Amino acid sequence: MERILLCLAHMSGKEQDFIKEAFDTNWVVPMGPNVTGFEHDLEEFVNRREGKEALDKKVVCLSAGTAAVHLALIACGVGAGDEVLVQSFTFCASSHPITYLGATPVFIDSEKDSWNMDPELLEEAIKDRIAKTGRKPKAIIPVALYGMPYQIDKIMEIARRYEIPVIEDGAEGFGSNFNGQALGTFGEYGVLSFNGNKMITTSGGGALICPDTDKAREILWYATQARESYPYYQHEAIGYNYRMSNICAGIGRGQMTIVDEHIAHHRHVQALYEELLKDVEGIEMHCNPGAEYDSNFWLCTATLDPSLRIKGQENAYKQVITGAVGGAAGVTHAACTAVTDCQPNDNVEALRMALDAANIESRPLWKPMHKQPVYRNAPAYVNGVSEELFATGICLPAGPWVTDDHVRYIVDKIKESIQ
């Protein structure tokens, strides 16, 4: 059997038609009809609401989700010396752009229900930062981890009360809803990613959901080197080369023809895992924690009780790993130790190895940013939740390539691995 991957891009077949059109009409540049068309498709998708009038948000396509975070921070006025509150339990692209700007990330731990930003800790952090620095943090970045919406109503209420803009990191949450409204449309800005392993792909790319046309134009201006209107290149601000290419946008337009099917399939795979694992003691699937939540289940995730014994767990972490998780593109530095002071439990690593031997890709959850050596000096407001989830959690394959038979095979292998 071919290897079952965590989440692999799936083409509709229409992508090549849009790309061919770009070549035929000589739009092989970072603008053009595919970019405009893709933005239009995305606007239609994120603005629709269940039983309510559609929203009127604008979308700007960019070269990456990371670029979208970066430009949203700039638009919120973040600069050197500022602080930004960001969910600690996330992929590094939520927080790295804060440091690009010379600002400081202040990490906020998670709550147990959605695994995302804890509203109580958020408010505690806001008060404490004001007391300690005399200034308000400039923005709040909650994340929809693995697609699961965060406690949007509570976080937005706090943000409104303290008048701090919210940048929603919906990079993993494209197609997720909260009370029938698309993730990424609740805050001032919403980040989307179309990297190769996300809900839809443009091979690499991202977008920023903006509140109105003026804000969208400002983002577009920064994304195209911030030029003034003179007959020559005149610059009064620092800009970036972050626009999406018309070729990549062609892939995106093709993907939008099957996005609803893809999302439905992710949810179907999740439901099957939930059904097949419900009687397995010591393993718990991460499910929608309430009726308001409607995750896209970008990846299906589970936690292992620390007392669950997995065959071979006494051999976990005996070898230094070469390479990196996630089939990371580019290079990784060679690890000099087999262990760090914060890592998944031995039973989780043993299950990962057992699944790997059965040709199934799995992966630990994101390692909290406040435990990353590079952020050792950043302030953090913690409650132990993300560290415990990191110690006990695992990501299982999801997405359009994963069939019902695959899920049954994966669950069988999980059961076989239990001692």
Ligand SMILES: *Cc1c(COP(=O)(O)O)cnc(C)c1O
């Ligand atoms: C993927 C991801 C991003 C960034 O997206 P890229 O398109 O890869 O730059 C940002 N935040 C989170 C939580 C992500 O998973």
